[in-house]
Amino acid sequence: MGYQLLWVVVMFTFMTLGGGKGSTAGEVGNPNDLMGLRSFKAGIRSDTSGRLKTWVGSNCCKWAGISCDNTTGRVTELRLPGFISTEEAPIQTSMEGWLSPSITLLTSLEVIDLSEQGDISGEIPPLIGFCLPKLKKLYLLRNNLSGQVPESIGKLSNLEELFLQENNFSGFLPSSLGNLKSLTRLSLYSNQFSGTIPDSVTNLTKLVSLDLHSNSLTGHIPEKIGELQVLQELDLSNNRLSGKLPISLTNLTAISSILLDGNYLEGEIPFPSAPGKMPSLGFLGLQNNRLTGRIPDAFGYLVSLQRLNLANNGLKGAVPSSLGNLSALRELYLNGNQLSGKLPKSLGQLSQLMLLTISHNLIEGSLPRELSSLQGLQTLDMSFNRLKLTSIPDWVFKMPSLGQIFMAGCGIQGKIPEILQAMPSLLQELDLSVNHLTGSIPAWIGSLTELYSLNLSRNALVSKIPDTITNLHALGMLDLHSNKLTGSVNQVFKIGRSYAAGPLSYIDLSDNSFSSGFEKIGGTQLGIQLLNLSHNFLKGRIPSSIGGFRSMQSLDLSYNGFGFNLPGSLGNVSSLETLKLQKNQFTGIIPHGLLKLKKLKELDLSDNLLEGEIPAGKPLSDFPKNSYSGNRGLCGKPLAPCKV
Ligand SMILES: *[C@@H]1O[C@H](CO)[C@@H](O)[C@H](O)[C@H]1NC(C)=O
Ligand SMILES: *[C@@H]1O[C@H](CO)[C@@H](O)[C@H](O)[C@H]1NC(C)=O
Ligand SMILES: *[C@@H]1O[C@H](CO)[C@@H](O)[C@H](O)[C@H]1NC(C)=O
Numbered sequence: 001m002g003y004q005l006l007w008v009v010v011m012f013t014f015m016t017l018g019g020g021k022g023s024t025a026g027e028v029g030n031p032n033d034l035m036g037l038r039s040f041k042a043g044i045r046s047d048t049s050g051r052l053k054t055w056v057g058s059n060c061c062k063w064a065g066i067s068c069d070n071t072t073g074r075v076t077e078l079r080l081p082g083f084i085s086t087e088e089a090p091i092q093t094s095m096e097g098w099l100s101p102s103i104t105l106l107t108s109l110e111v112i113d114l115s116e117q118g119d120i121s122g123e124i125p126p127l128i129g130f131c132l133p134k135l136k137k138l139y140l141l142r143n144n145l146s147g148q149v150p151e152s153i154g155k156l157s158n159l160e161e162l163f164l165q166e167n168n169f170s171g172f173l174p175s176s177l178g179n180l181k182s183l184t185r186l187s188l189y190s191n192q193f194s195g196t197i198p199d200s201v202t203n204l205t206k207l208v209s210l211d212l213h214s215n216s217l218t219g220h221i222p223e224k225i226g227e228l229q230v231l232q233e234l235d236l237s238n239n240r241l242s243g244k245l246p247i248s249l250t251n252l253t254a255i256s257s258i259l260l261d262g263n264y265l266e267g268e269i270p271f272p273s274a275p276g277k278m279p280s281l282g283f284l285g286l287q288n289n290r291l292t293g294r295i296p297d298a299f300g301y302l303v304s305l306q307r308l309n310l311a312n313n314g315l316k317g318a319v320p321s322s323l324g325n326l327s328a329l330r331e332l333y334l335n336g337n338q339l340s341g342k343l344p345k346s347l348g349q350l351s352q353l354m355l356l357t358i359s360h361n362l363i364e365g366s367l368p369r370e371l372s373s374l375q376g377l378q379t380l381d382m383s384f385n386r387l388k389l390t391s392i393p394d395w396v397f398k399m400p401s402l403g404q405i406f407m408a409g410c411g412i413q414g415k416i417p418e419i420l421q422a423m424p425s426l427l428q429e430l431d432l433s434v435n436h437l438t439g440s441i442p443a444w445i446g447s448l449t450e451l452y453s454l455n456l457s458r459n460a461l462v463s464k465i466p467d468t469i470t471n472l473h474a475l476g477m478l479d480l481h482s483n484k485l486t487g488s489v490n491q492v493f494k495i496g497r498s499y500a501a502g503p504l505s506y507i508d509l510s511d512n513s514f515s516s517g518f519e520k521i522g523g524t525q526l527g528i529q530l531l532n533l534s535h536n537f538l539k540g541r542i543p544s545s546i547g548g549f550r551s552m553q554s555l556d557l558s559y560n561g562f563g564f565n566l567p568g569s570l571g572n573v574s575s576l577e578t579l580k581l582q583k584n585q586f587t588g589i590i591p592h593g594l595l596k597l598k599k600l601k602e603l604d605l606s607d608n609l610l611e612g613e614i615p616a617g618k619p620l621s622d623f624p625k626n627s628y629s630g631n632r633g634l635c636g637k638p639l640a641p642c643k644v
């Protein structure tokens with residue numbers, strides 16, 4: 001009811017907008033415009049918005065989504081976005097069909113907006129540049145369009161915004177793009193464009209935003225890109241050639257040129273070339289490419305930068321101390337490179353910094369104490385460098401905003417630092433894995449009530465899990481694997497127990513010395529997706545309440561001392577993809593209910609005391625023989641048939 005009423009409002013808005021301007025220009029639209037629009041409509045098979053239904057008669061200036069020039073009567077705007085924002089609630093609608101090349105008949109068009117329709121297929125008409133000289137805005141984003149960007153696009157000298165992202169466009173980017181002298185926004189991300197970024201884009205001096213991420217572009221970043229003086233956003237990230245080659249395998253010329261270029265955006269970062277260049281650049285994304293060389297010292301001139309992402313490239317050398325000049329910087333991602341040397345003290349000047357991640361590099365030495373002045377820092381990730389910290393300096397835990405601490409593989413020794421319980425900020429994520437922590441998991445851990453993720457895996461912790469852990473109501477992820485923990489695992493299943501489907505979804509307690517507690521878990525923590533208790537000394541039976549874990553995707557109880565029959569309710573865990581029960585002492589038959597596990601991809605029941613017929617049918621018959629080997633007497637597919 002409410003929905004229909006809303007529609008009346010929407011349609012009324014469209015009709016008044018569409019009609020108002022054209023009303024003085026006669027009752028019959030321009031014949032070329034009419035023909036072009038009728039062909040467009042004929043190409044669309046379905047339109048959930050109902051707007052094309054208003055396209056009847058011959059006064060096209062009154063049709064929904066159409067605007068006309070009030071003196072010439074020509075159509076100037078074709079605005080049919082899939083996402084319709086109204087005063088009330090926005091509505092997502094969609095069109096399915098084919099983009100008719102006849103839209104090039106609408107030669108006075110200034111705006112084409114067919115964005116986010118989802119299923120409009122076809123190509124950009126090759127003649128677009130010759131036919132639509134007045135075009136200012138071309139929004140075709142988020143459809144199913146394919147083919148190349150036509151060379152003629154370079155004729156659209158009035159084009160200001162070109163949004164083709166999230167389609168299936170491919171081929172090389174035409175160098176004629178460089179002729180679009182009025183262009184302020186060029187957004188081509190998430191397509192399959194290949195080849196190099198044409199040097200000519202550096203001639204687009206009005207460009208404010210250039211976004212080419214997630215394509216298959218190769219070669220170097222154009223040398224002169226730093227000449228784009230009003231650029232605010234530059235995103236060239238994720239240009240790895242993923243999966244398939246962008247051209248047919250029969251074209252050896254093209255293939256060898258791709259192999260010579262490398263399969264990634266590569267080479268050194270060529271900008272900025274001098275002080276005062278790119279003064280407005282606020283967002284720079286170059287992550288997930290294969291850029292090499294050093295981070296240019298001249299980056300210190302990019303004084304408007306708010307987010308700098310250089311993660312996962314091959315950058316070497318020291319982190320330049322000039323980065324301390326970037327006084328607007330809020331997020332700095334340098335992870336996954338080969339950066340070395342000490343961290344510069346100047347980073348402590350980045351007073352706006354909220355996130356600093358430098359994990360997986362070759363950084364040495366200690367953490368500069370100057371970082372302690374970063375009042376707004378929320379996330380600090382220094383994992384896996386060559387820091388040999390011995391201990392985390394106390395000032396880290398006194399930073400007023402820090403909520404995420406990742407210090408895995410930092411050579412930290414001693415006990416879990418007690419100062420954690422006195423932090424001024426609310427700790428949400430703590431990763432101290434792969435260190436040399438000893439001693440116990442302290443009872444005060446239960447006071448970290450905002451903790452969402454706790455990773456203490458691969459240390460040398462010896463203790464029971466304290467009962468207070470049940471107070472961690474916000475915990476979603478608990479990884480304690482590969483320590484020397486003992487006692488019961490039961491408390492873990494009582495975490496945040498007041499909520500049947502609490503946030504806890506990931507539990508890894510494997511490779512410890514736990515000995516009890518799983519057999520009596522009851523119907524708690526039903527939201528668990530991954531549970532790994534392998535390589536412990538757990539005994540008893542799998543409780544039949546396991547059937548209630550409806551979200552469980554991976555269950556590993558292998559290498560323990562579990563026994564008794566497998567519960568039939570295991571077949572009710574229909575989301576299960578991985579089930580590993582090998583190296584236990586389960587007895588009896590394989591329950592028939594396991595045939596209900598249609599999503600199961602990995603199964604290991606080997607080295608138990610199971611017997612009888614493997615229930616016949618998928619998925620059980622599809623697993624290799626060794627999924628069932630080393631039992632007391634199993635038979636049937638995939639093993640030998642049972643004797644009658
Ligand atoms: C035509 O449109 C212009 C601007 O869009 C407006 O100023 C003018 O009043 C309109 N003329 C008529 C006759 O509607
Ligand atoms: C692109 O095309 C492929 C097949 O050629 C199709 O599987 C995929 O869904 C398309 N992507 C989009 C965004 O339409
Ligand atoms: C997307 O476009 C491709 C290539 O033109 C076509 O084969 C496919 O059917 C289209 N998909 C949809 C959902 O229209």
Ligand SMILES: *[C@@H]1O[C@H](CO)[C@@H](O)[C@H](O)[C@H]1NC(C)=O
Nearest residue numbers: 175178198199200201202203
């Ligand atoms: C940029 O424009 C200038 C002058 O319009 C032209 O001479 C030059 O060839 C263009 N550069 C590129 C790389 O297209």
Ligand SMILES: *[C@@H]1O[C@H](CO)[C@@H](O)[C@H](O)[C@H]1NC(C)=O
Nearest residue numbers: 247250251252253254255257
């Ligand atoms: C092969 O690729 C090259 C370089 O991209 C191109 O010039 C040539 O026309 C292509 N040949 C065929 C047969 O597609």
Ligand SMILES: *[C@@H]1O[C@H](CO)[C@@H](O)[C@H](O)[C@H]1NC(C)=O
Nearest residue numbers: 297298299300301302322325
């Ligand atoms: C950084 O700032 C210092 C002093 O404020 C200045 O001397 C230096 O030239 C700047 N360096 C860069 C690369 O911006």
Ligand SMILES: *[C@@H]1O[C@H](CO)[C@@H](O)[C@H](O)[C@H]1NC(C)=O
Nearest residue numbers: 408433434455457477479506
């Ligand atoms: C915990 O840390 C280990 C080692 O650093 C890592 O392999 C594991 O993926 C982390 N666990 C989670 C759930 O992220």
Ligand SMILES: *[C@@H]1O[C@H](CO)[C@@H](O)[C@H](O)[C@H]1NC(C)=O
Nearest residue numbers: 481510511532534554556578
């Ligand atoms: C469970 O943990 C063990 C030991 O830490 C590991 O080898 C195994 O791969 C894990 N199982 C799953 C299903 O991830």
Ligand SMILES: *[C@@H]1O[C@H](CO)[C@@H](O)[C@H](O)[C@H]1NC(C)=O
Nearest residue numbers: 544547567568569570572593
């Ligand atoms: C499995 O679930 C069904 C329906 O939810 C229920 O009736 C049945 O008792 C369960 N089976 C077992 C063995 O728990």
